[in-house]
Amino acid sequence: MPRTVEVTELVLRDAHQSLLATRMTLEDMIPACEDIDKAGYWSVECWGGATYDSCIRFLNEDPWERLRTFRKLMPNSRLQMLLRGQNLLGYRHYEDTVVDRFVDKSAENGMDVFRVFDALNDPRNLKRAMEAVKRTGKWAEGTICYTTSPLHTVEKFVELAQRLQEMGAASICLKDMAALLRPEPAYQIVRGIKEKCGEAMPVHVHVHSTTGVTLVSLMKAIEAGADIVDTSISSLSLGPGHNPTEALVEMLQGTGYETKLDKDRLLKIKEHFAKVRPRYAEFESKIYGVETEIFDSQIPGGMISNMESQLRQQGAGDKLKEVLAEVPKVRKDAGYPPLVTPSSQIVGTQAVFNVLMGEYKAMTGEFADLMLGYYGEAIGDRDPKVVELAEKHAKKGPISERPADLLKPEWEALDAAAKALKGHDGSPEDTLTYAMFPQVAPKFFANRAEGPKDPCKSPATAAKPAAAKGADGSASITGPVTYDVSIGDKTHKVTVQPA
Amino acid sequence: MPRTVEVTELVLRDAHQSLLATRMTLEDMIPACEDIDKAGYWSVECWGGATYDSCIRFLNEDPWERLRTFRKLMPNSRLQMLLRGQNLLGYRHYEDTVVDRFVDKSAENGMDVFRVFDALNDPRNLKRAMEAVKRTGKWAEGTICYTTSPLHTVEKFVELAQRLQEMGAASICLKDMAALLRPEPAYQIVRGIKEKCGEAMPVHVHVHSTTGVTLVSLMKAIEAGADIVDTSISSLSLGPGHNPTEALVEMLQGTGYETKLDKDRLLKIKEHFAKVRPRYAEFESKIYGVETEIFDSQIPGGMISNMESQLRQQGAGDKLKEVLAEVPKVRKDAGYPPLVTPSSQIVGTQAVFNVLMGEYKAMTGEFADLMLGYYGEAIGDRDPKVVELAEKHAKKGPISERPADLLKPEWEALDAAAKALKGHDGSPEDTLTYAMFPQVAPKFFANRAEGPKDPCKSPATAAKPAAAKGADGSASITGPVTYDVSIGDKTHKVTVQPA
Numbered sequence: 001m002p003r004t005v006e007v008t009e010l011v012l013r014d015a016h017q018s019l020l021a022t023r024m025t026l027e028d029m030i031p032a033c034e035d036i037d038k039a040g041y042w043s044v045e046c047w048g049g050a051t052y053d054s055c056i057r058f059l060n061e062d063p064w065e066r067l068r069t070f071r072k073l074m075p076n077s078r079l080q081m082l083l084r085g086q087n088l089l090g091y092r093h094y095e096d097t098v099v100d101r102f103v104d105k106s107a108e109n110g111m112d113v114f115r116v117f118d119a120l121n122d123p124r125n126l127k128r129a130m131e132a133v134k135r136t137g138k139w140a141e142g143t144i145c146y147t148t149s150p151l152h153t154v155e156k157f158v159e160l161a162q163r164l165q166e167m168g169a170a171s172i173c174l175k176d177m178a179a180l181l182r183p184e185p186a187y188q189i190v191r192g193i194k195e196k197c198g199e200a201m202p203v204h205v206h207v208h209s210t211t212g213v214t215l216v217s218l219m220k221a222i223e224a225g226a227d228i229v230d231t232s233i234s235s236l237s238l239g240p241g242h243n244p245t246e247a248l249v250e251m252l253q254g255t256g257y258e259t260k261l262d263k264d265r266l267l268k269i270k271e272h273f274a275k276v277r278p279r280y281a282e283f284e285s286k287i288y289g290v291e292t293e294i295f296d297s298q299i300p301g302g303m304i305s306n307m308e309s310q311l312r313q314q315g316a317g318d319k320l321k322e323v324l325a326e327v328p329k330v331r332k333d334a335g336y337p338p339l340v341t342p343s344s345q346i347v348g349t350q351a352v353f354n355v356l357m358g359e360y361k362a363m364t365g366e367f368a369d370l371m372l373g374y375y376g377e378a379i380g381d382r383d384p385k386v387v388e389l390a391e392k393h394a395k396k397g398p399i400s401e402r403p404a405d406l407l408k409p410e411w412e413a414l415d416a417a418a419k420a421l422k423g424h425d426g427s428p429e430d431t432l433t434y435a436m437f438p439q440v441a442p443k444f445f446a447n448r449a450e451g452p453k454d455p456c457k458s459p460a461t462a463a464k465p466a467a468a469k470g471a472d473g474s475a476s477i478t479g480p481v482t483y484d485v486s487i488g489d490k491t492h493k494v495t496v497q498p499a
Numbered sequence: 500m501p502r503t504v505e506v507t508e509l510v511l512r513d514a515h516q517s518l519l520a521t522r523m524t525l526e527d528m529i530p531a532c533e534d535i536d537k538a539g540y541w542s543v544e545c546w547g548g549a550t551y552d553s554c555i556r557f558l559n560e561d562p563w564e565r566l567r568t569f570r571k572l573m574p575n576s577r578l579q580m581l582l583r584g585q586n587l588l589g590y591r592h593y594e595d596t597v598v599d600r601f602v603d604k605s606a607e608n609g610m611d612v613f614r615v616f617d618a619l620n621d622p623r624n625l626k627r628a629m630e631a632v633k634r635t636g637k638w639a640e641g642t643i644c645y646t647t648s649p650l651h652t653v654e655k656f657v658e659l660a661q662r663l664q665e666m667g668a669a670s671i672c673l674k675d676m677a678a679l680l681r682p683e684p685a686y687q688i689v690r691g692i693k694e695k696c697g698e699a700m701p702v703h704v705h706v707h708s709t710t711g712v713t714l715v716s717l718m719k720a721i722e723a724g725a726d727i728v729d730t731s732i733s734s735l736s737l738g739p740g741h742n743p744t745e746a747l748v749e750m751l752q753g754t755g756y757e758t759k760l761d762k763d764r765l766l767k768i769k770e771h772f773a774k775v776r777p778r779y780a781e782f783e784s785k786i787y788g789v790e791t792e793i794f795d796s797q798i799p800g801g802m803i804s805n806m807e808s809q810l811r812q813q814g815a816g817d818k819l820k821e822v823l824a825e826v827p828k829v830r831k832d833a834g835y836p837p838l839v840t841p842s843s844q845i846v847g848t849q850a851v852f853n854v855l856m857g858e859y860k861a862m863t864g865e866f867a868d869l870m871l872g873y874y875g876e877a878i879g880d881r882d883p884k885v886v887e888l889a890e891k892h893a894k895k896g897p898i899s900e901r902p903a904d905l906l907k908p909e910w911e912a913l914d915a916a917a918k919a920l921k922g923h924d925g926s927p928e929d930t931l932t933y934a935m936f937p938q939v940a941p942k943f944f945a946n947r948a949e950g951p952k953d954p955c956k957s958p959a960t961a962a963k964p965a966a967a968k969g970a971d972g973s974a975s976i977t978g979p980v981t982y983d984v985s986i987g988d989k990t991h992k993v994t995v996q997p998a
Contacts, residue, residue, distance in 0.1 A: 182749060182750060182752055182753060183718065183750055183753075183754065184752065184753035184754050185753065211746060211749060212714070212733065212737075212742070212743050212745070212746030212749075213714070213746045213749050213750040215711070215712070215714060215715055216714055216715050216718045216750050219682065219715045219718070234711065234788055234789040234790075234791065235788065237788065237789065238711075238737070238788060238789065243711070244711050244788070244789045244791070246711070246789065246791035247710060247711030247712045247789055247791060249791070250681060250710060250711075250712050250791050250794050251681060251682055251712040251715050253681055253683065254681060254682075254683035254684065255682065255683050263795075267792065289733055289734065289736065289737060289743070290733040290736065290737065290743045290745065290746055291733075292733065292743070292745035292746060292748070292749050293766065295749050296762075
């Protein structure tokens with residue numbers, strides 16, 4: 001008897017987030033929901049920070065209404081979301097009762113599986129959210145963000161899994177955002193988790209396909225005992241997205257493993273998204289095919305293009321190579337955080353600063369916070385000299401407690417501010433929307449009554465402003481320059497001059 | 500110590516054949532040759548039927564000159580070609596001395612490794628070519644075309660490998676043209692060959708990536724002992740092409756296997772073809788991403804689009820489903836030939852006939868020949884009733900001998916006819932060009948002096964005539980219709996009417 005391998009379908013969340021700039025409308029998903037619901041998936045990932053953000057920023061869709069629609073249209077499915085631990089779906093730490101309320105409301109509106117992660121892999125940042133999920137009776141999945149560094153050994157990842165188990169994780173997710181998980185470590189880590197956490201602990205593996213090797217990694221993870229793997233229907237797969245669901249099904253034939261997926265349903269889902277995808281051509285990822293350079297640079301493709309555009313804006317397009325060489329140094333100084341939102345932006349921007357101005361002559365507030373422990377603890381020690389510079393810059397000391405312990409209760413204030421906005425419907429869900437995206441929510445509340453907007457026909461998105469750059473695109477900097485640094489929702493104006 | 504896995508680079512032959520309609524010019528390959536030569540490949544596949552055809556048909560390039568250029572620019576590399584057994588690079592069986600001459604001249608001009616295959620897997624069709632290769636002292640690789648059917652068991656493939664070994668094969672190639680080779684049979688077949696032919700017999704695995712599973716198959720083949728695998732540089736990989744070379748390299752890290760490839764060279768090769776590829780946009784394959792339906796239909800994507808266009812020309816576009824269902828029946832009646840040029844066209848066209856006219860009411864000469872043994876023997880018995888119909892149609896009996904045994908010496912006649920053509924340069928190479936492609940060679944000889952033509956700028960190729968079809972594209976047939984059937988170089992006019 002082959003062992004059953006369960007599958008999470010990513011097409012409604014991470015697939016279009018990775019391939020189509022998160023622009024897919026609910027309307028384009030609805031016709032596929034019945035087939036998805038009946039195809040035999042273990043869960044359907046359909047909600048997360050970027051889809052929520054995109055709903056209110058670009059689509060004039062209420063993300064809660066989207067969730068309730070999924071709940072109605074997929075009554076047989078576990079709905080799954082990605083939750084950024086104490087950050088929820090936003091870019092800062094929230095006070096614990098806000099975390100509780102968000103989880104409660106998500107569960108109430110239909111969410112079943114909460115994949116809880118933290119960009120630094122600091123378990124303290126996952127704890128409250130996981131407790132909240134467990135109190136609702138829903139599935140709390142503890143997540144390991146996979147990355148590579150001299151400190152990230154198989155043993156360390158397995159230890160983290162044990163910590164998550166102690167915190168009550170119903171399953172452990174090994175999450176590889178940058179397609180860095182090669183077959184051999186995939187095998188070793190999954191085997192290690194099974195051995196240390198017990199064979200009964202479900203292991204769930206999430207990989208992207210950017211480097212082209214990760215379907216092999218899924219095979220090895222399955223051989224090591226992985227219970228659930230994440231894939232995306234073939235017509236919205238590959239490149240910076242994920243491995244195709246149908247390929248996983250076929251790959252397993254004749255091995256000791258099988259999925260329970262209904263191939264006729266998969267074909268219908270495939271055909272639906274094949275038809276829908278061309279509408280979003282203007283949002284297609286510029287990365288296609290395979291990028292294996294990531295293995296050496298350890299810098300995800302999206303981060304490189306961000307840094308390139310930052311450099312070009314400063315007329316320093318010729319400095320990219322130096323910046324790429326600087327990233328690993330900055331990452332080391334910060335204790336080897338995984339490079340994922342928001343740490344990838346924070347580290348990348350600091351690397352740009354270091355190359356343009358000299359090492360740590362200028363520093364973003366976020367990088368200082370990272371060095372001072374305000375995002376939590378990474379795996380390695382932070383460089384004491386850089387910590388000292390960060391203290392000076394931020395005019396505050398380092399912390400060693402859980403960052404959210406510093407926060408005062410904030411729900412009443414958030415609720416009052418949100419309810420004062422035109423169009424707030426009086427619900428806690430609306431207040432949560434405001435809490436996550438305070439800069440975007442007001443406009444969304446005000447315009448919500450106009451109903452969903454199709455991003456594909458919007459003249460505003462069709463005509464993108466060209467990036468500003470110097471005449472020859474590569475002039476070097478001779479005087480002070482003002483620099484716009486965007487991290488999450490915040491934009492900083494930083495004036496710096498060469499060292 | 501990890502075991503070394505050797506690699507054949509496909510970018511100069513099968514990659515652009517599969518992805519860019521074989522249109523890449525020598526000029527676009529030359530700048531990459533030094534890096535390819537020094538990257539550490541086991542061999543460089545660079546010549547075959549379609550590239551030869553494309554040279555003289557579209558590019559006004561002398562294929563022999565192309566070969567000599569490769570030889571000069573890649574002095575450290577084994578150059579490899581794909582040779583269709585007794586068909587050489589053409590679409591018919593050639594008499595043995597023509598086979599000998601072709602192999603001699605190829606070796607003389609610089610070819611090192613001859614991958615010899617036959618569409619029906621009939622070893623008799625490989626024998627003479629392999630003997631010829633061995634006589635030149637070059638590498639004769641015996642090939643198994645992989646396919647699936649109730650008769651194609653692991654044991655049968657391994658038996659075929661043993662036959663090829665007896666015929667003196669220096670290595671055995673497991674060749675999967677349609678990306679049907681799943682991981683488990685890949686493992687079983689390679690292991691079987693190693694066990695029956697001896698661990699010392701090199702096993703070489705060639706897969707396409709159309710179904711998305713075959714990098715996993717390569718991993719399993721390597722675990723089973725495969726010595727050499729075929730890949731293509733990432734910027735010209737995936738889809739109906741092949742798995743990316745760089746992904747193979749990275750996939751193996753930390754396993755018990757490694758390649759000897761130089762990653763810096765690979766990056767340069769990648770960048771070169773990434774730059775070149777957009778020039779060929781008009782020739783890009785319409786298939787992209789992943790097509791797993793092939794596993795069930797066993798009909799390669801290219802064959803489906805051929806049949807679709809045949810049907811539309813007859814105003815029978817609505818019959819595709821019936822035709823797809825008919826293909827496996829016709830294939831069974833013919834003894835389960837692999838579906839690869841030319842058997843895929845022969846079987847596909849007959850399936851179209853059967854649906855439009857009734858079963859075997861009309862028959863192409865080629866299908867009759869296939870049923871009567873004139874292409875050789877497939878793995879299964881041919882249906883006696885259909886053989887009888889074929890006899891009537893072709894007005895000749897079935898044969899059981901090797902098809903080429905029926906041929907009379909033909910070199911003198913070919914040489915005389917070729918030399919009578921304007922522009923023939925007096926060389927045996929030119930006569931071979933004429934022998935392979937008698938309809939295209941005359942024009943090529945006449946125009947050769949004009950030098951290479953860039954297909955990307957040709958107005959003739961830019962403006963493709965639209966396929967003729969009925970007003971609504973789906974009218975059913977009510978009277979006799981005339982049907983153009985093209986197989987290889989020959990076009991048949993067949994008038995048929997509904998049964």
